[in-house]
Amino acid sequence: MQKQHDIQFQLETRFKTAIIAALGDDFADSDPMIRVAADAKFGDFQANAAMGLAKRAGSKPRDLATKIVEQLQAEEDAAQWYAKLEIAGPGFINVTLQAARLVGQLTVMASDDQLGVTPASPPQRVVIDYSGPNVAKEMHIGHLRSTIIGDAIGRTLAFQGHEVIRQNHLGDWGTQFGMLIEHLLDIKWDPNGGDHAISDLNALYQASKKHFDDDADFATRARQRVVALQSGDETTLTIWRGLIEESKRHFNAVYQALGVKLTDDDIRPESFYNDKLSAVVDALDDAKLLHESDGAAVVYPEGYKDRDGNQLGMIVRKRDGGFGYAATDLAAVRFRVSELGADRVVYVVDSRQKDHFGQVFWTVRAAGWDTIKDTNSENKTDGFAGENVGGGVRLDYVPFGTIMGKDRKPFKTRTGGTVKLAEVLDEAIERAGQVIAAKNPELGEAERSEVARAVGLGGIKYADLSNDRIKDYIFDWDRMLALEGNTAPYLQYSYTRIRSIFRKAGDVNAKATITIGEPAERQLALQLLQFPGVIDAVADSLEPHRLCTYLYELATLYHRFYEQCPVLKADDDTTRDSRLALCDLVGRTLQRGLGLLGISTVEQM
Ligand code: ARG
Numbered sequence: 129m130q131k132q133h134d135i136q137f138q139l140e141t142r143f144k145t146a147i148i149a150a151l152g153d154d155f156a157d158s159d160p161m162i163r164v165a166a167d168a169k170f171g172d173f174q175a176n177a178a179m180g181l182a183k184r185a186g187s188k189p190r191d192l193a194t195k196i197v198e199q200l201q202a203e204e205d206a207a208q209w210y211a212k213l214e215i216a217g218p219g220f221i222n223v224t225l226q227a228a229r230l231v232g233q234l235t236v237m238a239s240d241d242q243l244g245v246t247p248a249s250p251p252q253r254v255v256i257d258y259s260g261p262n263v264a265k266e267m268h269i270g271h272l273r274s275t276i277i278g279d280a281i282g283r284t285l286a287f288q289g290h291e292v293i294r295q296n297h298l299g300d301w302g303t304q305f306g307m308l309i310e311h312l313l314d315i316k317w318d319p320n321g322g323d324h325a326i327s328d329l330n331a332l333y334q335a336s337k338k339h340f341d342d343d344a345d346f347a348t349r350a351r352q353r354v355v356a357l358q359s360g361d362e363t364t365l366t367i368w369r370g371l372i373e374e375s376k377r378h379f380n381a382v383y384q385a386l387g388v389k390l391t392d393d394d395i396r397p398e399s400f401y402n403d404k405l406s407a408v409v410d411a412l413d414d415a416k417l418l419h420e421s422d423g424a425a426v427v428y429p430e431g432y433k434d435r436d437g438n439q440l441g442m443i444v445r446k447r448d449g450g451f452g453y454a455a456t457d458l459a460a461v462r463f464r465v466s467e468l469g470a471d472r473v474v475y476v477v478d479s480r481q482k483d484h485f486g487q488v489f490w491t492v493r494a495a496g497w498d499t500i501k502d503t504n505s506e507n508k509t510d511g512f513a514g515e516n517v518g519g520g521v522r523l524d525y526v527p528f529g530t531i532m533g534k535d536r537k538p539f540k541t542r543t544g545g546t547v548k549l550a551e552v553l554d555e556a557i558e559r560a561g562q563v564i565a566a567k568n569p570e571l572g573e574a575e576r577s578e579v580a581r582a583v584g585l586g587g588i589k590y591a592d593l594s595n596d597r598i599k600d601y602i603f604d605w606d607r608m609l610a611l612e613g614n615t616a617p618y619l620q621y622s623y624t625r626i627r628s629i630f631r632k633a634g635d636v637n638a639k640a641t642i643t644i645g646e647p648a649e650r651q652l653a654l655q656l657l658q659f660p661g662v663i664d665a666v667a668d669s670l671e672p673h674r675l676c677t678y679l680y681e682l683a684t685l686y687h688r689f690y691e692q693c694p695v696l697k698a699d700d701d702t703t704r705d706s707r708l709a710l711c712d713l714v715g716r717t718l719q720r721g722l723g724l725l726g727i728s729t730v731e732q733m
Contacts, residue, residue: 134244134660135233136162136173139223142209143175146199150192151185162223164658168651171212171224178219189219197221227644230653234642237656238713243720244660247289248667252471255293255464256282259383259390260477262299263375263397264308264329267382269539269547269603270478273528276589276726277597278476279388280672281526283724288667293468296390297460298379298397300372303450304333306354309367310346311336313353319370326378327548329371358450372397378550385553387585388726401459405451408458409444415495423447429490432483442487457488462497465521472522474670479527479598489523498523526670529600531592539603553585556609560584563609563617564733571732579733583609583617586727590616593725594676614680616727619718622683623729626715629695633708640705648689652710655685659717663724672725679721686714 143160151158161176178193185192193215200206200213212224237244258278261267278294286292311332312319339346356364376392383390409425412418419426419441426441434440444455464470475485492498498521533539541547561580564571571579591608594615595601611617630636644650655678662678665671695711698704719729 134664135225135229135657136164136661139173139225142200142203143177143196146196146203147177147181149199149202150195151181155181155185164654165222168647170216171214171222172230172650172654173223173225175221175223178221182219190215193219193221227650230644230650230657231642233657234644234653234710234713237659238642238709242287243713243717244657245288245663246660249289251289251291253291253293253469254285254472254474255295255468255470256285256474256476257295257297257460258282258474258476259379259388260297260299261375261379264305264333264371265375266326266330266546267379267549269531269549269552272549272552272588273531273592273597274476274478275383275386275388275390276592277526277528277672278474279386279390279726280589280593280675280724281474281476281666281670282389283726284663284666284672284675287724288663290667293470294390294394295460295464296395296397298372298375298395300368300375300397301399301402301456302452303351303354304337305357305368305371306352307340307347307350308333308336308371309357309364310350310353311339312367312371313363317367317370319367319373321370326375329374354450382549382553385550385585386589386726387728396460398453398456401456401463402451404459404463405445405455408455408462411462411497412444412458412491412495417491417494418444427487427491429487429494431490432487440483442484442491454484454488457484458491458497461488461492461523465497470521472524474524474526476526476528479529482525482527485525489525492523493520524670526597528597532600532602534602534604536602552588555605556584556588557581558584559605560587560609560617563611567611568733575732579730582728582730583620583733586616586620586722589725589727590619590676593672594680596673597671614676616722617733619679619683619722620727620729621733622686623715623718623722624731624733625690626686626711626718627731629708629711630715633696636708636712637701637705640709641702642709643702643706646689646693648685648692649707649710652682652685652689652714655682656710656713656717659721675721675724679718682714682717682721686711 140160140162143162144156144158147155147158147160158177158181161180163174163176165171165174175196178189178196182189182192187195197213197215200210203209208226209229210223211226212222214222214224216222233244256278259271259275261271282292282294317332336350340350353364357368376395380392409418412425412427417427419428421441424443424447425445426443428439428441432440442454443452444458445451461473464473477485531539539547557580560583561576564576564579564583587608591601591603607613608615609617611621644653658678662675666675689710693707695704695707698707722729
């Protein structure tokens with residue numbers, strides 16, 4: 129069963145049962161609105177449902193709260209659950225659990241590698257489309273967000289037991305390749321040279337664009353080159369492949385430096401769908417979704433209008449017979465659903481493409497392609513077959529905002545150029561090295577460079593992930609590498625503090641019984657027990673910042689606990705062992721949580 133270790137979820141279930149018992153089946157869908165108590169003096173949790181339900185139930189909130197509490201107390205095992213149920217203010221129900229309840233759950237969590245996160249049931253096959261850089265262009269800081277967010281989402285879903293298929297929708301096709309290839313032929317570029325730098329490609333791309341704009345004769349040749357590329361001319365293809373190989377080398381270097389889980393196997397570029405595009409047009413035609421406009425084949429998704437109220441169309445096939453970005457994405461959905469057998473497809477692409485994905489999703493649903501799963505596909509493994517047939521595949525668009533400079537304009541270099549990703553990563557590690565050297569001059573050279581890498585990359589990733597992803601955020605070195613506040617270095621440092629306790633502790637009783645007596649212990653325990661619920665929330669909302677907030681609060685409560693509750697100098701061995709067990713669980717939760725964000729921990733810093 130799912131969520132069996134999630135105490136808040138269990139409490140919710142108990143409240144739901146009590147609400148139904150008090151008010152009848154009509155209230156089966158009510159949300160008990162359970163929150164962790166804002167102030168520990170009110171108990172562990174607070175249920176706010178009575179205020180919302182009172183009107184519909186035709187009673188006063190406080191009376192309703194009383195009824196719910198009576199039902200809760202009438203349950204057979206109520207005494208094992210509740211130490212106190214109190215009604216406060218207009219009708220809040222304050223819940224204090226039996227300490228043994230918390231301890232029981234903590235013990236389960238502590239003995240579990242998954243830290244209480246039970247395997248998703250049923251597991252889904254989830255396709256995540258992320259990164260998606262463009263061939264012959266250097267990856268810039270804008271690609272960073274998709275890569276980092278997609279990686280964190282993939283790790284989280286995989287941790288829940290879902291089968292994650294990563295798809296890197298590389299931009300390797302389009303009319304711009306005509307002009308680039310034509311230019312490369314002009315300058316006798318050697319596609320097998322192997323030592324071209326991606327920055328050269330960038331420059332060549334700029335040069336070819338200028339050439340195209342300035343020279344009408346070249347522009348004509350470039351257009352013909354597009355036709356040659358599309359019809360599979362060998363000379364043209366050789367150059368094109370050379371460009372792709374060169375670009376992939378660069379992308380892989382960045383992925384490796386970032387430590388994200390993307391490899392060549394995950395690349396399914398735009399060109400892959402070329403031979404599937406005419407079938408898209410045919411299927412849309414069959415579904416009566418295709419309209420002719422000025423010679424182009426167009427779909428008109430509902431709800432997309434221009435300022436004058438005219439329907440906005442999505443061009444599937446251009447007037448000249450060519451296909452564009454939209455057609456490719458439509459073909460990709462069909463492939464992902466029917467060939468890859470996806471139950472869910474997640475697109476991590478910046479917020480400027482909102483309308484594009486809105487239109488693509490509308491079209492997919494209108495054409496019924498979200499239910500065309502082919503259960504006999506050879507890509508399928510047992511256990512996943514046909515789960516969603518008829519149900520419709522869940523399509524998630526996961527947009528994110530822009531990275532801004534301190535001037536609150538899109539992040540640029542001092543001279544106004546685009547910021548290159550590889551350079552940013554190097555600088556992060558370099559700066560982190562300085563922070564670490566200042567903090568701990570004792571650290572040896574080799575260790576310092578390992579820590580600098582973990583902290584530098586962690587700092588960059590966490591600064592990105594800890595913000596509400598839809599918002600823009602400001603790229604600020606000092607903030608992201610600060611050892612205080614909601615930052616990676618703070619969490620990584622908290623982890624090392626715990627590790628240092630264990631270095632000093634000597635032998636540790638692995639079978640220690642956890643007890644919670646002090647308020648700081650209780651608060652820490654409650655926070656630890658939120659972990660499975662937070663993972664669920666991240667997987668559903670696809671918002672990694674919820675995990676960041678959780679980890680930050682965990683570390684903060686841990687430090688408070690550490691100040692108030694001596695661990696190694698505890699009064700007796702039982703308390704010492706119990707507190708060590710709590711420290712260990714916090715350490716493992718921090719490490720696991722950071723790991724899900726793609727951030728590594730170190731033993732010392
Ligand atoms: N190459 C695209 C860009 O740089 C991103 C691809 C996103 N994925 C997709 N299926 N359209 O804007």
